[in-house]
Amino acid sequence: MKKIFPIYQKHSKLAYLDSAATALKPKSVIDAVCDYYSFYSANIHRGIYEISEEATKKYEEARDVVAKFIGAKSNEIVFTRGTTESINLVACGWGEINIKQGDEIILTVMEHHSNLLPWQILAKKTGAKLKYLGLKNGQLDLTELKNILTSKTKLVALTQISNVLGMENPIKELATQVKNYNSDIKILVDGAQAVAHIKVDVKDLGVDFYAFSGHKLYGPTGIGVLWARSEILDKMEPLNYGGGMIKEVSLYDSILADGVDKFEGGTPPIAEVIALAEAVKFVENLGFDFISDREEKLMSYLIEQISNIPNLKIVGQGSSLMTFVIEGVHTHDVAEILNRYGVCVRSGHHCAMPLHEILGVEATTRVSLGIYNDKDDIDNLIKGLKEVGKIFKVKLPI
């Protein structure tokens, strides 16, 4: 598997265990970017010449590929810069129209700052109120939901897979409960950590908005997706006004384009969109059965091995990522020493400061898996962790 990821040609010993931050890119994705810039780097939706038509065709085909990937229709897929922009688009383009003073937005305590700040800002602007679903035994506490839903609730926004705790939240069950209570309440799902690991079908989930990033899905940075049903998109406002998103413009008034074009003002990241489709094809060709089987086996091996490290406490664990702390050693030092073994892990609060506060840890070290990882990577990690113990003279508990 490592052969198809060119980065290993330069860094043959790399043990990249930070795919939750961003995944490495397979050759097919890199080639797609290169091909666009090398052979048909024209703007889209404009030129009446051949290479522009080719670029336009590939760009729109990419929309079809992405739509199919998450069980959606092409006219429901908006290309954005990433999960963060997708959520901000909903907060501004939908929230500012639909959220009023006294309305309530339900979030969870495990949200990434990207699914927290847009709502904090919206709440401050509109006078709406934020409410939180908490944790129980390390899982999302769904039983609380019925106590915090009210006639004022307008939106529930939550992550599908936590980027710190790793577990998958019961989105479908939550959606059923929310919609049974009041079908007008909208549900937004942050799919940033999900799309590379589990099969997503937005219709089946029963939600209204779904956001994800290309770069965690083996695709390029700078490209992401917002899915919403076309009835909702039609009534939303874009973030950017300008070229490419209009039907008619006169000096004092304009008519915006229909459908998703309205949200893609300006020249979009064409190469990134085309390469995102390539990343989706890469994942689809592997298949989610293969992916989760491989990741789960490796995760079991990791957990088995890591349990032997003295004073290491697992903070959260899912099928593709786990976080831990080593008593007496700061996570930054852990990451630094691991780096000497070519092991890349994430240290810090992973853009989830409130969650760390609740968990009562200042910072954690996170190991996250991608499709290229193997037992060698885990073995290197363990070697590095043993060295951490040596340097910091971590003693086995008596």
Next chain:
Amino acid sequence: MDDLYKEIIIDRYQNPQNRGVVEGGVEAFEVNILCGDKLKITAKIQDGIMEDVKFEGGGCAISMASVDMLLDKIKGKKIDDIKKIKGSEIEEMLGVELTSVRKKCAYLGLEVVRKIVNLDKK
């Protein structure tokens, strides 16, 4: 690079000499957003002299050892001299070469000390 975790740094991290609070003193606080290090320094300054100074907080070995050693260095010194301490002196003090990321950790103590000595001005 390989001696970043020298004995002295680990020792200072695990057995700090200057942890605590100077009661009734001035205080300053800073965080290192990258890794969540938090540092609070309290100090008693009299007649332009750093009479006593202590720190509280949590962070990596480099940031904690660095502040602990720095407080040794500034205790009893003239505020005017403390103001002149440069970043490079921190590296000399630790006796290691730091990457730009680790400089953020190592300089955290100096940053807070600078806040403290500037408070004295008012």
